[in-house]
Amino acid sequence: MTVNRELFDHVMVPNYAPSSVIPVRGEGSRVWDQQGREFIDFAGGIAVNCLGHCHPALVGALKEQGEKLWHLSNVMTNEPALRLAKKMVDATFAEKVYFANSGAEANEAALKLARRFALDQFGAEKSQIIAFNKGFHGRTFFTVTVGGQAAYSDGFGPKPGDIVHCDYNDLAAFEALISDKTCAVMMEPLQGEGGIVSPTDEFAQGVRDLCTKHNALLIFDEVQTGVGRTGNLYAYQGLNVVPDILTTAKALGGGFPIGAMITTTEIAQHLKVGTHGSTYGGNPLACAVAEAAFDTVNTPEVLAGVTAKAALFNQLLTEINNKYHVFSEIRGQGLLIGAVVSEQYKGRAKEFLVAGTEHGLMSLVAGADVVRFTPSLVIPEADIREGMARFEKAVASVVSA
Numbered sequence: 001m002t003v004n005r006e007l008f009d010h011v012m013v014p015n016y017a018p019s020s021v022i023p024v025r026g027e028g029s030r031v032w033d034q035q036g037r038e039f040i041d042f043a044g045g046i047a048v049n050c051l052g053h054c055h056p057a058l059v060g061a062l063k064e065q066g067e068k069l070w071h072l073s074n075v076m077t078n079e080p081a082l083r084l085a086k087k088m089v090d091a092t093f094a095e096k097v098y099f100a101n102s103g104a105e106a107n108e109a110a111l112k113l114a115r116r117f118a119l120d121q122f123g124a125e126k127s128q129i130i131a132f133n134k135g136f137h138g139r140t141f142f143t144v145t146v147g148g149q150a151a152y153s154d155g156f157g158p159k160p161g162d163i164v165h166c167d168y169n170d171l172a173a174f175e176a177l178i179s180d181k182t183c184a185v186m187m188e189p190l191q192g193e194g195g196i197v198s199p200t201d202e203f204a205q206g207v208r209d210l211c212t213k214h215n216a217l218l219i220f221d222e223v224q225t226g227v228g229r230t231g232n233l234y235a236y237q238g239l240n241v242v243p244d245i246l247t248t249a250k251a252l253g254g255g256f257p258i259g260a261m262i263t264t265t266e267i268a269q270h271l272k273v274g275t276h277g278s279t280y281g282g283n284p285l286a287c288a289v290a291e292a293a294f295d296t297v298n299t300p301e302v303l304a305g306v307t308a309k310a311a312l313f314n315q316l317l318t319e320i321n322n323k324y325h326v327f328s329e330i331r332g333q334g335l336l337i338g339a340v341v342s343e344q345y346k347g348r349a350k351e352f353l354v355a356g357t358e359h360g361l362m363s364l365v366a367g368a369d370v371v372r373f374t375p376s377l378v379i380p381e382a383d384i385r386e387g388m389a390r391f392e393k394a395v396a397s398v399v400s401a
C-alpha cells in the first residue's frame, strides 16, 4: 500500500486540509517525515505536546501502564485516575475532578453541570450562558454554539438555546448582558484560537465580580492555556481570578487524549449518579500518561523554564521583525505566542506557516492574521535558536515572493 497525502483525499472525510508532509517520528522538539526531512516543532501538536515528542517520562508511563491495565469503564474506578485527580485537586482551587477524553467533552460537562446547578438552585429561568466573540470551546454542538464563531456553528440546524455573546475585554458590554437569569459565563483566560488575546486585569476581575453578584458560575476554559503553557500551572493563577469550574485537556495528556473538568464540592454535587458520563473518560492508560505529564510539568524548574524560554522566543522573533517588519505586534503569555501580521500581510498568516514548513519549521496560525507558536515547554535553547533561524528564512521568502 502506498501511504501518501493522496490517500487522504481518497479515504478521509474532507473536513481537514492537511499539509503534504507526513511525519513518522518525533523526538523532543524535532520531527522527521516519510522522506527523512527534519523539522523543528514550534507547533507542539497545537499546544498538546507540552514535553515534546516521546518524552522518556511519558513513554515510561505508557509502557508501564500498557502492560498492566488499559481500560475498565466507570463501573470501577482505578488507581491512575485517583492519583491524577488527587494531584490536580492539590495543585488548584478545585476539590472534585471529572475526566473526559478531549477539551470539547470537558467543556460539555462544564456547561451541563452549570445548567444543572442553576436549575437545582434557582429554577428553570436561570439558563442563560454568556460567552465571548472569537472564543473557542470545541466542536460538539453545545460547545461550538457557546464558541464565538458562527462559521463553526451555522449550518447544522437548530442550536442549543439561551446562549449569547459579547466582545472579549468589553466589560461594559458584558455588564449590560449579565443578569440574574445568567447561569454561567464561559471564557478563555487568554483567547487562543481567536488570535492570542489576553484579558486585561480589569476585565478578568470585572467578569468575576459580576458573576458573583448575579450567582452565575464562571467557567474558565483552560484547554489551551492549562498545564504550564502560560508559565503558571493554570492561567487563572497568574490572573489572580479564581473560576468556579475549570476545564483542561490538550497538554494534560502530553499527546495522549484526555480532558478534565474540575470544580468545587458544592458545585460538583449537582452531577449526581447517572446525570453524566463517558465510556473512556478516566481510563487507566490515559490517566497514567497524564499523571506523568502533570508531575513533570508541575515543578518550579519547568514552569520557570517556560518564562525564560518565552523571553528568548520573543527576543528572537522581535529581531526577525526588526529586519523584515512583517508583524505589527508580538503578544501572548509564556509559550503561547502570537505574531500579528502587519497591514500589508493581512489575511495571509498562513503563508508564513507554509513557508516555515518548506524551511523545516512547524508553526501554527490563530485565525487569518496571527502566526502562532506553541512549542514544547521543555524545548532546548538550541532548538529555539535553530527554529528561529529557519523561521527567518521563511519570513524572507514570504517578503521576497
Ligand SMILES: *Cc1c(COP(=O)(O)O)cnc(C)c1O
Pocket: 101, 102, 103, 104, 105, 107, 136, 137, 138, 139, 188, 192, 193, 221, 222, 223, 224, 225, 249, 250
Ligand atoms: C482546542 C480547544 C478546545 C477543544 O479541545 P478538543 O480536544 O479539540 O475537543 C476547547 N477549548 C479551547 C480553548 C481550545 O483551545
